[in-house]
Amino acid sequence: MNIENKLATEVIGASIKVHKYLGPGLLESAYKECLYYELKKSGLNVKKEEKLPLLYEDVELDCGYRLDILVDNKLIVEVKAVAEINDIHLAQMLTYLKLSECKLGLLINFNVLLLKSGIKRLINNIE
Structure with missing residues (x-):
């Protein structure tokens, strides 16, 4: 989990930079594009709108799930x-x-005055 925490720190830093520059009130797509750009610029391996299939009875099904940024x-x-x-x-x-x-x-959530109040960290506890 150390790698994930390090990545989260970098993402939060880039998010704060984007939020300081753009402020609240824009469309989600604007923040996503700018954050993606910042993360790519920093050298991270970043994917946008990554498909997330559902595995059902050993069959991968495309149910339309897309990750904003991976x-x-x-x-x-x-x-x-x-x-x-x-x-x-x-x-x-x-x-x-x-x-x-x-x-x-x-x-x-970029539609806040202070970005730290718009960040939720969620952990997958299922192994």
């Missing part, structure tokens, strides 16, 4: 620009963690 195949970043994070957003991230092999996810 960092080093270890950390899921879900970008939001909403009035507030609610249970459906948490359920979404927990589903992504359950379906992937990732142990850590960051749910980042």
